[in-house]
Amino acid sequence: MSTIEERVKKIIIEQLGVKEEEVKHEASFENDLGADSLDTVELVMALEEEFETEIPDEEAEKIKTVQAAIDYVTNHAND
Amino acid sequence: MTTTMQGQVALVTGASRGIGKAIAEQLVAQGVKVVGTATSDKGAAAISDYLGADGEGMQLNVTDADSVAKVLSSIDEKYGQLDILVNNAGITKDNLLMRLKDDDWDAVLDTNLKSVYRICKAVMRGMMKRRHGRIINISSVVGTTGNPGQTNYCAAKAGLVGFTKALAQEIAARGITVNCVSPGFIDTDMTKSLTDDQKQAIFANIPAARLGNPEEVAAAVVFLASPGAAYITGETIHVNGGLAMV
């Protein structure tokens, strides 16, 4: 099974339509990966589904970079 | 692009009578599966009766978030993803501002405006994921023109127009349209309480010189829900016999 990091990156690539090499850890969805605010909302929705978790709004607002997404899921993974 | 609405799923709030009932009937006639709501179980059963095999009545209080969540999850279970949302439920509690009670202000704003925020928010995720959805909010001519004795109702109905335009801009790129239909004076329970004198005064200002029928409002709603209206969003269609031309 893929690692959390791989799964998160895969979702980012799919949702934002970006290339794998662009998805650097420090990359910001809105500043570097061309996402608008609604794209970011949808990305969080996709993460919620992939990892079967509910991300509260206050937390979701902080997920602005690839690293932040990986960190959130790592810290809240059920398994 | 599909050209029919056959098999789509719609929710029409306040479908027990008046405009909502006409909307539910016309959507069913287009092959849409319709869930219509009433505030009582008895009202819901009556909706099930008139919709027949192609729909169902459910009990809903639009001011209660739990009730909204319950209806949406039953729709999801029984009929699948929602394609069309018609926010039609509404009330009036008229009084001159100087006599208006806080409770009457709150009830009208909650039932006519906050309810729409609540229900739209709840259906957003499903529609966004599918890149498809039609939201139609029933406003009122008095939201545009004002009407003495209805500061609460006019504020709520004008609020719907602004809400509609803002949400339309947020989600247009996801294939979801959000529009208003704004009826003038329509022959329903809501206008039954008008006195003959009031009616005469109103007719004097309506070029069509009559009240509208619920079916004439429903036709505009069905159009906005149809595939042909895919490029119309943030718009308000006025159905008022010429009473106000905007």
Ligand SMILES: NC(=O)c1ccc[n+]([C@@H]2O[C@H](COP(=O)([O-])OP(=O)(O)OC[C@H]3O[C@@H](n4cnc5c(N)ncnc54)[C@H](OP(=O)(O)O)[C@@H]3O)[C@@H](O)[C@H]2O)c1
């Ligand atoms: N009639 C007009 O001239 C006119 C003009 C402009 C705009 N409008 C608007 O058109 C819409 C329909 O009007 P209408 O004349 O058909 O009204 P109506 O005959 O009075 O019916 C109102 C509907 O809303 C439902 N409802 C009321 N409070 C509710 C709540 N808290 N939760 C859920 N449902 C609720 C009622 O359910 P119950 O039957 O269970 O009470 C009923 O189905 C309203 O938004 C109204 O403001 C009407």
